[in-house]
Amino acid sequence: MLSVEVNNLIKTYGKKKEVKALSDISFSVPQGELFGIIGPDGAGKTSLFRILTTLLLADSGKASVDGFDVVKDYKAIRKRVGYMPGRFSLYQDLSVEENLNFFATIFNTSIKENYDLIKDIYVQIEPFRKRKAGKLSGGMKQKLALSCALIHRPSVLFLDEPTTGVDAVSRKEFWEMLKGLRKEGITILVSTPYMDEAGLCDKVALIQNGKILSIDTPQGIVNNFSKPLMAVKSSKMLHLLKDLEQKEFVENVYPFGEYHHVVMKDKSGEQLLQQFIQRRNDETTVLYDAKPNIEDCFIALMKS
Amino acid sequence: MFILLGMPVVQIVIFGFALTNEVKNSKIAILDNSKDAATSSLTAQLDASQYFDLEKNLLTYSQVEEEFKKGKIKLAIVFPQHFQEDLQHFNKAQVQLIADAADPNTANQLTNYATAIIMDYQNRITNDRKLPYTISTEMKMLYNPQLKGAFNFVPGVMAMVLLLVCTMMTAITIVKEKELGTMEVILVSPMRPQLVVLAKAVPYLLLSTINIASILLLSVFVLEVPINGSLFLLVFESILFILVSLSLGLLISSRAESQQTAMFISLIGMFLPTIMLSGFMFPVENMPLPLRIVSNIVPAKWYYSIVKSVMIKGLGLSGVFKETLILSGMVIFFLTMAIKRFKIRLA
Numbered sequence: 001m002l003s004v005e006v007n008n009l010i011k012t013y014g015k016k017k018e019v020k021a022l023s024d025i026s027f028s029v030p031q032g033e034l035f036g037i038i039g040p041d042g043a044g045k046t047s048l049f050r051i052l053t054t055l056l057l058a059d060s061g062k063a064s065v066d067g068f069d070v071v072k073d074y075k076a077i078r079k080r081v082g083y084m085p086g087r088f089s090l091y092q093d094l095s096v097e098e099n100l101n102f103f104a105t106i107f108n109t110s111i112k113e114n115y116d117l118i119k120d121i122y123v124q125i126e127p128f129r130k131r132k133a134g135k136l137s138g139g140m141k142q143k144l145a146l147s148c149a150l151i152h153r154p155s156v157l158f159l160d161e162p163t164t165g166v167d168a169v170s171r172k173e174f175w176e177m178l179k180g181l182r183k184e185g186i187t188i189l190v191s192t193p194y195m196d197e198a199g200l201c202d203k204v205a206l207i208q209n210g211k212i213l214s215i216d217t218p219q220g221i222v223n224n225f226s227k228p229l230m231a232v233k234s235s236k237m238l239h240l241l242k243d244l245e246q247k248e249f250v251e252n253v254y255p256f257g258e259y260h261h262v263v264m265k266d267k268s269g270e271q272l273l274q275q276f277i278q279r280r281n282d283e284t285t286v287l288y289d290a291k292p293n294i295e296d297c298f299i300a301l302m303k304s
Numbered sequence: 305m306f307i308l309l310g311m312p313v314v315q316i317v318i319f320g321f322a323l324t325n326e327v328k329n330s331k332i333a334i335l336d337n338s339k340d341a342a343t344s345s346l347t348a349q350l351d352a353s354q355y356f357d358l359e360k361n362l363l364t365y366s367q368v369e370e371e372f373k374k375g376k377i378k379l380a381i382v383f384p385q386h387f388q389e390d391l392q393h394f395n396k397a398q399v400q401l402i403a404d405a406a407d408p409n410t411a412n413q414l415t416n417y418a419t420a421i422i423m424d425y426q427n428r429i430t431n432d433r434k435l436p437y438t439i440s441t442e443m444k445m446l447y448n449p450q451l452k453g454a455f456n457f458v459p460g461v462m463a464m465v466l467l468l469v470c471t472m473m474t475a476i477t478i479v480k481e482k483e484l485g486t487m488e489v490i491l492v493s494p495m496r497p498q499l500v501v502l503a504k505a506v507p508y509l510l511l512s513t514i515n516i517a518s519i520l521l522l523s524v525f526v527l528e529v530p531i532n533g534s535l536f537l538l539v540f541e542s543i544l545f546i547l548v549s550l551s552l553g554l555l556i557s558s559r560a561e562s563q564q565t566a567m568f569i570s571l572i573g574m575f576l577p578t579i580m581l582s583g584f585m586f587p588v589e590n591m592p593l594p595l596r597i598v599s600n601i602v603p604a605k606w607y608y609s610i611v612k613s614v615m616i617k618g619l620g621l622s623g624v625f626k627e628t629l630i631l632s633g634m635v636i637f638f639l640t641m642a643i644k645r646f647k648i649r650l651a
């Protein structure tokens with residue numbers, strides 16, 4: 001069964017509809033899947049989530065959550081989804097416990113009823129249950145927000161950039177929690193600007209400028225990367241980048257951590273690159289075959 | 305920008321021309337028990353003055369009180385029987401001035417004007433006939449014999465406090481939810497959006513009733529302003545006004561996107577008109593026609609007049625029926641507008 005189905009969604013902003021947030025997006029998410037929507041800021045992730053959580057109306061196209069239309073049956077959807085906006089949106093002046101109680105109440109449930117679902121997450125913030133939500137650290141806030149979004153045992157969970165502004169350890173913990181939730185049969189849609197988190201999803205959609213570039217499993221996306229990729233490093237990185245951009249055999253070159261990733265147009269490029277490096281009087285240059293990851297794929301898809 | 309540059313202009317115009325403490329064209333009634341040459345000439349003179357408009361000639365003394373209760377007249381002038389005879393035979397006569405002192409400032413000014421006109425008349429006839437005529441005026445300050453200012457400002461303060469607490473605070477708290485994003489989360493819940501907003505208004509309803517109670521207690525026991533009418537009616541009318549203010553607050557919150565805007569609209573749109581156009585600071589009767597028309601849509605004007613009537617004049621529901629009806633209409637109108645305008649989505 002499909003938990004989320006999106007067909008040809010278009011959303012624009014502005015009086016003359018000059019800002020295109022989503023242009024003709026379609027995808028579907030089966031029940032129980034951890035679906036990642038990955039793209040840079042301004043790609044349209046939040047707009048998409050708001051349409052699916054019935055907070056915004058699309059200009060055209062259809063979308064349904066759990067089989068309910070996001071426009072017609074918005075009341076039914078609001079009962080069964082959990083939503084965690086990108087910005088911390090709980091009551092800052094209420095304590096951790098009070099927030100949780102409040103959200104349990106407006107969803108006509110109690111903390112007890114679904115405690116088993118949030119237990120693993122909630123125990124981590126329980127020592128601070130008397131603290132005001134506004135005084136929590138970033139990671140704690142996200143855990144509390146997730147607990148609140150889960151308190152009514154939603155069938156679909158929408159998490160809009162839950163790990164933005166959260167430290168690396170908390171991010172890892174957060175993803176562990178999501179994996180745990182998937183076992184409960186909850187469909188999770190999560191958006192993130194971090195490419196490295198893509199590998200943690202069952203399936204990812206790469207989104208850019210309101211368009212979906214590719215939808216596949218993380219492995220599938222990486223496997224689709226067919227061109228040879230090399231990593232180079234030298235003592236004069238900027239020079240190297242400029243020079244490589246001029247070369248004909250180079251399809252694309254971009255800084256990647258402490259290396260430059262060089263995508264060749266075809267196999268023969270590897271040879272040419274090797275010769276080019278040797279001809280340079282740049283002793284420190286190192287060169288090796290790089291394994292493409294999601295980021296490489298994203299950059300490649302953006303270019304094409 | 306428009307507001308920055310436009311505000312001073314508007315204020316200068318309004319304060320300079322429209323809002324004056326001067327009392328002009330006040331409606332008066334005359335009870336002429338004598339009906340002779342002297343009284344009719346005095347009456348004509350009063351009517352001719354720019355300060356007074358003769359609204360009605362009364363026949364009996366009981367009508368005087370009645371007219372005041374209707375709130376139509378500000379001043380009544382009573383000539384006793386045999387006014388002219390007294391004047392000619394004894395060189396002495398009496399006039400009674402009865403003023404509606406629920407608004408002490410106006411009452412004071414009106415009696416002063418009237419006395420001046422009567423004195424003027426006295427001096428003229430004295431000069432004409434070379435006889436020492438004296439017309440003595442006896443003043444009666446209805447409802448507020450000591451001319452206490454508190455009688456005026458207690459109703460005004462009640463209107464202002466309620467409006468401030470209800471309209472501004474409701475508007476701001478709801479808009480705050482929008483600003484902080486909590487509205488976004490609450491919308492995605494089974495709670496009906498309208499219910500969320502109405503629930504936000506309830507605490508302010510309770511707070512305001514406490515406010516009313518404390519204002520009334522203070523005014524009765526500290527300022528010694530009596531509650532002449534029914535307390536129950538007064539509280540009922542206050543709650544009605546609170547509801548008007550709350551629904552106005554809700555209406556503002558449905559439009560405003562930031563707390564700043566909400567506050568600004570509440571202050572400019574509610575607070576200033578309440579001070580300027582409710583009759584609390586400046587008598588509405590003296591304003592130019594456009595402002596008088598505008599003042600009718602200021603809820604505080606009606607509430608102010610209700611509180612004055614019930615609390616100070618001691619009128620019953622029948623005395624403030626029109627005002628009550630108008631306020632009820634406003635509640636229904638603003639509340640439906642607010643609920644209709646409330647967005648079940650973000651944009």
